[in-house]
Amino acid sequence: MEGWGGVAIMVALGVGFGAVNVALSYFAGPRHPTPEKEAAYECGMPPVGDARERQSVKFYLIAMIFLLFDIEVAFLGPWAMALRDLGWPGFIQIALFFAILAVAFIYVWRKGVLDWGPETDPDYVRPPKPGPAVVKRYNYGTGN
Amino acid sequence: MDGSGPVVAFWLLAAVTLVAAGGVLVSRNLLHAVLFLILAFIGVAGHFVLLSAEFLAMAQVIIYVGAISVLLLFAILLTPRAGRDNGETKAFPVGALLAVALAAVFLFVINDTNWKTVSESPALAPEALGEALLTSWVLPFEIASVLLTAALVGSIMLARTAEEEAEDALA
Amino acid sequence: MNGIDTVGPQLSVLGAAGLILVVDALMPQHRRMLPFIALFGLIVSALWTVSWVGRDFAPADITTFDGTFSLDQYSAFFYFVFVGITATVVLASIDWVNREGRGQGEYYALVMTVCSGLMFLSASRDLITIFLSLELSSIPQYILAGWGKDKRSSEAGIKYLLVGAVASSLLLYGMALLYGATGTTLLDGIGAYVASPEAEANRGLLVLAMVLLMAGFGFKMAVVPFQMWVPDVYQGAPTPVAAFLSVGSKGAAFAVVVRVFIVALGADLLSDDWSMIFAILAAVSMTLGNVMAVSQTDIKRMLGYSSIAQAGNFLIGLAAVSGGDERFTLGASGVLLFVAAYAFTNLGAFVAVIAISQRIGSDQIKDYAGMWRRSPVLALGLAFCLVSLTGIPPTVGFWAKLYIFNAGIRADLGWLVIIGVLNSVVSAYYYLGVARQLFTGGDESTERVPTSPSISLSLGAATLGVLVFSIIPMPLMSAARDAAEVLTK
Numbered sequence: 001m002e003g004w005g006g007v008a009i010m011v012a013l014g015v016g017f018g019a020v021n022v023a024l025s026y027f028a029g030p031r032h033p034t035p036e037k038e039a040a041y042e043c044g045m046p047p048v049g050d051a052r053e054r055q056s057v058k059f060y061l062i063a064m065i066f067l068l069f070d071i072e073v074a075f076l077g078p079w080a081m082a083l084r085d086l087g088w089p090g091f092i093q094i095a096l097f098f099a100i101l102a103v104a105f106i107y108v109w110r111k112g113v114l115d116w117g118p119e120t121d122p123d124y125v126r127p128p129k130p131g132p133a134v135v136k137r138y139n140y141g142t143g144n
Numbered sequence: 145m146d147g148s149g150p151v152v153a154f155w156l157l158a159a160v161t162l163v164a165a166g167g168v169l170v171s172r173n174l175l176h177a178v179l180f181l182i183l184a185f186i187g188v189a190g191h192f193v194l195l196s197a198e199f200l201a202m203a204q205v206i207i208y209v210g211a212i213s214v215l216l217l218f219a220i221l222l223t224p225r226a227g228r229d230n231g232e233t234k235a236f237p238v239g240a241l242l243a244v245a246l247a248a249v250f251l252f253v254i255n256d257t258n259w260k261t262v263s264e265s266p267a268l269a270p271e272a273l274g275e276a277l278l279t280s281w282v283l284p285f286e287i288a289s290v291l292l293t294a295a296l297v298g299s300i301m302l303a304r305t306a307e308e309e310a311e312d313a314l315a
Numbered sequence: 316m317n318g319i320d321t322v323g324p325q326l327s328v329l330g331a332a333g334l335i336l337v338v339d340a341l342m343p344q345h346r347r348m349l350p351f352i353a354l355f356g357l358i359v360s361a362l363w364t365v366s367w368v369g370r371d372f373a374p375a376d377i378t379t380f381d382g383t384f385s386l387d388q389y390s391a392f393f394y395f396v397f398v399g400i401t402a403t404v405v406l407a408s409i410d411w412v413n414r415e416g417r418g419q420g421e422y423y424a425l426v427m428t429v430c431s432g433l434m435f436l437s438a439s440r441d442l443i444t445i446f447l448s449l450e451l452s453s454i455p456q457y458i459l460a461g462w463g464k465d466k467r468s469s470e471a472g473i474k475y476l477l478v479g480a481v482a483s484s485l486l487l488y489g490m491a492l493l494y495g496a497t498g499t500t501l502l503d504g505i506g507a508y509v510a511s512p513e514a515e516a517n518r519g520l521l522v523l524a525m526v527l528l529m530a531g532f533g534f535k536m537a538v539v540p541f542q543m544w545v546p547d548v549y550q551g552a553p554t555p556v557a558a559f560l561s562v563g564s565k566g567a568a569f570a571v572v573v574r575v576f577i578v579a580l581g582a583d584l585l586s587d588d589w590s591m592i593f594a595i596l597a598a599v600s601m602t603l604g605n606v607m608a609v610s611q612t613d614i615k616r617m618l619g620y621s622s623i624a625q626a627g628n629f630l631i632g633l634a635a636v637s638g639g640d641e642r643f644t645l646g647a648s649g650v651l652l653f654v655a656a657y658a659f660t661n662l663g664a665f666v667a668v669i670a671i672s673q674r675i676g677s678d679q680i681k682d683y684a685g686m687w688r689r690s691p692v693l694a695l696g697l698a699f700c701l702v703s704l705t706g707i708p709p710t711v712g713f714w715a716k717l718y719i720f721n722a723g724i725r726a727d728l729g730w731l732v733i734i735g736v737l738n739s740v741v742s743a744y745y746y747l748g749v750a751r752q753l754f755t756g757g758d759e760s761t762e763r764v765p766t767s768p769s770i771s772l773s774l775g776a777a778t779l780g781v782l783v784f785s786i787i788p789m790p791l792m793s794a795a796r797d798a799a800e801v802l803t804k
Contacts, residue, residue, distance in 0.1 A: 004193070055221055055222050057222060057303050059218055059221070059222065060215070060218045060219065060222055060303060061299070061300060061303055063211070063214055063215050063218045064215065064296065064299050064300075064303075065296065066211060066214075067207070067211040067212065067214075067215055068292045068295070068296050070206065070207060070210070070211045071207055071211075071292060072289070072292065074202075074203045074206055074207060075277070075285070075288075077199065077202075077203075077270060077274075078199060078270045078271070078273040078274030078277055079274045079277070079278060080274070081269075081270040081271040081273075081274050082270075082271040082272070082273075082274030082275040082278070083274075085271070085275055086274065086275060086278050086279075089278075090274075090278045090279075093278050093282050093285070093286070094278065096286060096289075097285065097286060097289045098289075100286070100289040100290055100293055100333070101289055101292065101293060103293055103333045103336055103337060104292070104293040104296045104297065106336070106337055106340055106341070107296075107297060107300075107336050107337075107339075107340050108296065108300065109340075110340035110341060111300065111340060113300055249523070250523070252519075253519045253520050253523050254520075256519045256520070257495075257496065257517050257519065257520040258516045258517055259495065279381070280380070280381040280383065281381075281383065281443065282380065283322070283380045283383055283384050283435075283444055284383065284441075284443050284444045284447045287432075287435060287444070287447045287448060287451055288447055290329060290428065290431070290451060291447065291450055291451045291454065294424075294425060294428045294451065294454060294455045295454050297336065297421050297424060297425065298421070298425060298454065298455060298457075298458030299458075300421075301418050301421045301458065301462075302458060302461060302472075
């Protein structure tokens with residue numbers, strides 16, 4: 001348990017700093033509330049509709065992928081600490097661990113789960129780079 | 145491990161964890177339940193620190209407090225039309241009664257047991273953990289990675305939209 | 316790296332799963348190959364296990380990976396069962412997956428992952444490995460149960476997931492208490508502690524842990540009172556998946572329960588308690604499963620309830636392990652024999668149901684009337700499997716029942732055997748009722764029900780297995796006995 005005193009002091013400082021500032025502005029700050037100031041967003045457009053609209057499930061998939069690779073990275077820690085004792089056998093084992101997850105990564109990548117935007121459209125073709133040969137002149141309809 | 149510090153810390157953490165866990169049960173708003181759950185996770189991480197299992201504490205914070213709570217919050221975010229409140233259940237009184245009875249049995253047994261106490265500090269340092277994971281427990285360790293892969297494939301399969309599937313089937 | 320040979324069968328299954336995913340993602344034009352990659356992996360796995368046959372397993376093999384895993388006749392027996400089950404399921408799924416069109420790679424990869432999990436489960440000798448293997452076999456099954464996009468399938472997936480999560484948490488709690496009491500997660504270490512005099516003082520804790528383990532495994536074995544998910548999941552899940560669940564998950568649960576309870580909790584201190592609890596669970600499961608199955612009109616639900624009753628039969632073997640001179644062996648080998656016999660018989664019945672329901676688009680038993688005229692092969696195969704499930708001589712189901720009832724009588728469980736026999740009579744009513752429907756009635760349609768080669772092969776393999784072991788059951792019995800003796804050595 002040694003060495004946690006510093007952590008405790010840091011936690012206290014962190015919590016204290018936030019709490020003191022909130023408390024100070026609560027007690028010492030001037031308050032003249034108006035309906036505009038009470039709004040969730042003081043500046044910008046007035047909110048329209050319900051905030052709880054339907055979101056893409058892609059967010060969830062990204063979070064899921066993040067979670068899995070997060071766990072993977074967390075396993076790296078203990079291996080790195082014991083690196084020298086474990087030697088090559090340990091390296092092979094962790095490499096196998098990563099190889100298995102690499103299969104997952106290939107799968108995720110090729111199935112387009114990481115694609116985010118118009119590229120997922122099969123008909124979408126990236127426009128060719130503009131060069132002298134493909135420059136077209138448009139007539140923007142002034143009539144002559 | 146001497147002095148009253150760890151004892152005080154234990155009871156404080158136990159109180160925080162239990163109150164937060166109770167909060168998950170009683171809060172009517174799902175979002176509040178998730179926030180309570182995060183607090184309970186943090187309490188458990190504190191217990192790991194008390195047991196000198198720093199790596200587990202770190203993993204608990206990174207994986208549970210970090211990633212899993214985000215996943216839970218996303219799940220609430222992504223279900224717009226479902227109710228966001230904990231449902232009422234008719235089985236509540238029966239469930240509560242059973243829970244109390246079960247808790248009584250557990251408390252009795254825990255009190256009755258002659259627990260094995262470990263005198264020396266257990267080998268929970270990250271380097272010892274790494275060695276254990278990659279020597280004795282290498283099989284479960286590799287099984288875990290297969291499990292993660294299978295879970296990933298499955299969750300993607302379940303969550304994909306019909307259009308994406310049709311596109312993939314044509315490919 | 317002596318471990319590679321030890322886990323070879325699982326590695327070849329998992330290697331095939333990985334290859335399937337990569338081929339599916341990188342070379343989608345070769346998707347038709349996927350089931351054959353799966354079958355190839357399963358064949359390699361079976362051959363690898365065959366290479367061990369006749370080998371005298373040294374103690375070093377039995378405790379590979381620092382005692383967390385074992386290579387013995389017991390696990391080899393189950394490897395054959397699970398590889399056979401998975402190969403039959405893969406064959407029976409080809410039509411359905413092609414018609415469904417989506418997620419072909421994922422489907423086969425997940426089925427193979429489940430297979431490897433079941434194999435790991437039957438060979439684990441350590442609580443952590445057991446838990447991870449159990450999850451490895453369960454999580455893909457939750458996903459497979461919810462594979463269809465219809466409401467019923469989603470319900471099946473969610474229900475199975477929630478019930479499975481509760482079961483896993485009970486199991487984990489039990490394991491944690493066991494670890495707390497004994498200070499080890501190795502089954503051998505726990506067994507040594509339970510047999511030692513100091514365990515007396517902690518009997519309360521050990522009993523509590525034992526009950527939690529029973530509850531956790533009970534969900535997977537699908538015995539009463541942990542059976543409520545079975546009919547809904549079997550009915551809602553796609554039929555090939557339901558077939559897989561009904562035999563794979565149940566078989567592996569019994570494999571691990573027999574090992575855990577004999578090796579870790581087998582001492583006199585606990586064995587009388589658990590054999591009595593298992594005897595009661597057996598009686599209740601058989602009775603409730605059969606009584607509920609009688610009134611079913613959906614054949615998948617009927618098979619679901621009947622699988623609960625069959626699990627009750629398996630439990631007679633578990634209850635019988637603590638009695639008699641041949642302590643453990645007779646009851647345990649009875650469980651093994653019954654698992655193997657039930658696996659192929661029930662699978663055969665399910666494959667026939669897959670073939671029929673795909674064509675007639677209904678799972679209702681009344682629509683099966685007159686199937687004899689529409690497809691004689693399917694009707695005969697299904698009827699034969701149902702007769703074997705009933706336990707009418709001279710089918711393999713009969714031999715298994717005879718063996719396990721004999722174990723029960725030797726263990727002074729005469730009352731349980733009487734309940735078992737009475738239940739067999741009840742089960743005859745609904746099993747043979749379906750068989751009768753197949754051959755009579757149903758004049759309205761004489762349209763033939765064709766079968767595809769893959770389904771025919773799958774049904775043929777399952778029924779051939781049932782037929783061969785019906786005529787010559789001795790090899791299977793001696794294999795089960797050799798396997799069970801490993802645990803009691």
